[in-house]
Amino acid sequence: MKNKEIHVIYGRQPEKMVYEVLEKMDVAKALTPEMTVGLKPNLVVAREAASGATTTPEIVEGVIRYLQDHGIKKIAILEGSWVGDSTKKAFEICGYKDLARRYQIGLYDLKDDSFVVVKVGDLDIKVCKRITELDYLINMPVLKAHCQTLMTCALKNLKGCIPDSEKRRFHSLGLTKPIGYLGKAVVPDLTIVDGLNGDLTFEEGGNPVEMARIIVGYDPVLIDAYAAELLGYRIEEIKYIPVAASLGVGSADLASAELFEYDMGYKKAGQFKPSGKAQRLAQKVEAREACSACYGTLIHSLQRLADNGTLGRLKQKIYIGQGMRGQNLTGLGIGNCTKSCSTYIPGCPPKGKDIVAFLEENL
Ligand code: SF4
Known part of the structure; x- marks a missing residue:
């Protein structure tokens, strides 16, 4: 239908x-x-x-x-x-x-x-x-x-x-x-x-x-x-x-x-440059060749944590982007590209609601 x-x-x-x-x-x-x-x-x-x-x-x-x-x-x-x-x-x-x-x-x-x-x-x-x-x-x-x-x-x-x-x-x-x-x-x-x-x-x-x-x-x-x-x-x-x-x-x-x-080729889009408030939210984020759709969803999810007062409790580093493929990093990975991280959330890109739940589980 x-x-x-x-x-x-x-x-x-x-x-x-x-x-x-x-x-x-x-x-x-x-x-x-x-x-x-x-x-x-x-x-x-x-x-x-x-x-x-x-x-x-x-x-x-x-x-x-x-x-x-x-x-x-x-x-x-x-x-x-x-x-x-x-x-x-x-x-x-x-x-x-x-x-x-x-x-x-x-x-x-x-x-x-x-x-x-x-x-x-x-x-x-x-x-x-x-x-x-x-x-x-x-x-x-x-x-x-x-x-x-x-x-x-x-x-x-x-x-x-x-x-x-x-x-x-x-x-x-x-x-x-x-x-x-x-x-x-x-x-x-x-x-x-x-x-x-x-x-x-x-x-x-x-x-x-x-x-x-x-x-x-x-x-x-x-x-x-x-x-x-x-x-x-x-x-x-x-x-x-x-x-x-x-x-x-x-x-x-x-x-x-x-x-x-x-x-339509967004996955080749490359670097996302956050400004102002988004940049402040992204202090724990390390991005390498992140698609905008993935990175933008992460920023909104971090804002949800800021809204409910839990952002400050987020201690681990967050990794995102195609440049993270195959990297064995200790921290929280966002999306399929980060599956070699110690913990990651699948999706390409993952949904904001799921990213929020994942980050909250790892505060
Ligand atoms: S998981 Fe998918 S959307 Fe996210 S950076 Fe990798 S290719 Fe792009």
Whole structure:
């Protein structure tokens, strides 16, 4: 069943990667030329994608090319930045104004839109009208941490589809319930996650961590469950995921998911250069030719240890990277390349949740 599919493509060529994965999934099969397709990136603030805050425009460009090559003419980019920022400024700074001009597609600031009320259980949710008029919605979040909900990815990105007054009300309701319920009011047909270099700690960026992947799937709950474990969380810690699952928005059962992984040469990517906060987290890490996807997952996992106050108890050296193959080192190895270390966790790359458990076992 398509809803159970999670496709992950690794690499550093976003436009090519997303085009290739959409071809592999044969997404166009569900589309007809008269359909209006909406693309909902994450432009929460007016900061470039390199900051770790916003969706990489090259990924959106790859999607537009794919859609146009398959006969889709009515394409629109739609977003409403957070309450404190201007969407129009974000369109300009993040490269979306230029993108819309080059491909002759619509660009809509949802802050200017009217709304319709969608009832979900006991909650009336105001949803921007243009979103409800689409035939096919492609949700394009950034995989990153969030200071209140811990993570932001598929479900939380839909918050850009509601008016500012509703965004404020969501905060007054404590975010968990309304975000879970919003997944029922705005149902994305496809989710394409920018997992290239999302932020380590805050949704507004500033500490990007290279993760070198794009994740695609049909079920936003399943995608969020996968993303949570990737960042080293247990699914239940991201509280809106079980809320959305209980409403039937999707399934958080990763055991029944079908995972497809494609490597576009990222394993040749070489050195990762952590900066700022990531560098401080990596004090015990010795990396040699580490793939970004592996190294980035380790950094997120170390942040989880920092969050729960156990990082300081980590005394052993941590080894990672292809350059560690065949080295008989005393310490903790991350990934299949380090299987000659005294202790190691398998995987290529291993999941964040498993790395966290492994490090905690070896404090
Ligand atoms: S285990 Fe080795 S090859 Fe695999 S992702 Fe990690 S560093 Fe790369």
